[in-house]
Each structure stands twice: as structure tokens, then as C-alpha cells.
Amino acid sequence: MVLRNMVDPKDIDDDLEGEVTEECGKFMAVNRVIIYQEKQGEEEDAEIIVKIFVExxxxxxxxxxxxxxxxxxxxxxxxxxxxxxxxxxxxxxxSA
Structure with a gap:
């Protein structure tokens, strides 16, 4: 599963992975959480989006x-x- 638009890059902190694991763990056991920041272009000031993958x-x-x-x-x-x-x-x- 991928969670999009959950956080802004500046809001990523050391607690985020644990918070996502805990919340998603209410539905079933979580194998892993990956917090991925993706730049939306080659420009230096290109927007960065955050995708959170939950397995x-x-x-x-x-x-x-x-x-x-x-x-x-x-x-x-x-x-x-x-x-x-x-x-x-x-x-x-x-990247998808």
C-alpha cells in the first residue's frame, strides 16, 4: 500500500515511521514501512513529495x-x- 499526501517533507521526523506502523497495525501485522521522498523534476527547487509505503x-x-x-x-x-x-x-x- 502507498500513502500519498500524508505529510510534507518538512514534517518527517523520527516518530513518523513508528506512528504509521502503529496506525496500520490496527488492521493487520506490518512487515515494514518505507518513507520515500521523491523530487518532481531535475531543477534544484523542484517540489518534493512524500510517499509512505506499508507492507x-x-x-x-x-x-x-x-x-x-x-x-x-x-x-x-x-x-x-x-x-x-x-x-x-x-x-x-x-517511482509510480
């Missing part, structure tokens, strides 16, 4: 978490929760 122990249960988290508000931002392509994730391609 659950049972991929079949991911839809429950997506239903609960999609369009939910977090830190004044509306979260977008979506399924992420497992093959891309397994190959460390976090």
Missing part, C-alpha cells in the same frame, strides 16, 4: 487498511491510500 504480512488484507485510511485527515492533509504494484515494490521501484 503488510498478508497482502490479501491490504484493502481493509486502504478503505480505512483513504481520504482520512492526518496533520491537516487528506491522505490518499492506494494499492501499490507488488512487483515494483519488490524491485525497489517506488
Amino acid at each position: 503488510f504480512s498478508m497482502a490479501s488484507e491490504t484493502h481493509k487498511a486502504i478503505q480505512a485510511l483513504n481520504r482520512r485527515w492526518f496533520a491537516g492533509r487528506k491522505v490518499v491510500a492506494e494499492v501499490y504494484d507488488q512487483e515494483r515494490f519488490d524491485n525497489s521501484d517506488l
Whole structure:
């Protein structure tokens, strides 16, 4: 699963990974959380977006978490929760 628009790059702190793990752990066991910052262009001042990837122990249960988290508000931002392509994730391609 990928969570988009959850935080601004300046809001990333040492607690974020644990907070995401705890919240997503309410739905099922979390294997890992990856916080990924992606620059939206080659320019020095290009926008940076944050994607948070959550891998659950049972991929079949991911839809429950997506239903609960999609369009939910977090830190004044509306979260977008979506399924992420497992093959891309397994190959460390976090660009989609």
C-alpha cells in the first residue's frame, strides 16, 4: 500500500515511521514501512513529495487498511491510500 499526501517533507521526523506502523497495525501485522521522498523534476527547487509505503504480512488484507485510511485527515492533509504494484515494490521501484 502507498500513502500519498500524508505529510510534507518538512514534517518527517523520527516518530513518523513508528506512528504509521502503529496506525496500520490496527488492521493487520506490518512487515515494514518505507518513507520515500521523491523530487518532481531535475531543477534544484523542484517540489518534493512524500510517499509512505506499508507492507503488510498478508497482502490479501491490504484493502481493509486502504478503505480505512483513504481520504482520512492526518496533520491537516487528506491522505490518499492506494494499492501499490507488488512487483515494483519488490524491485525497489517506488517511482509510480
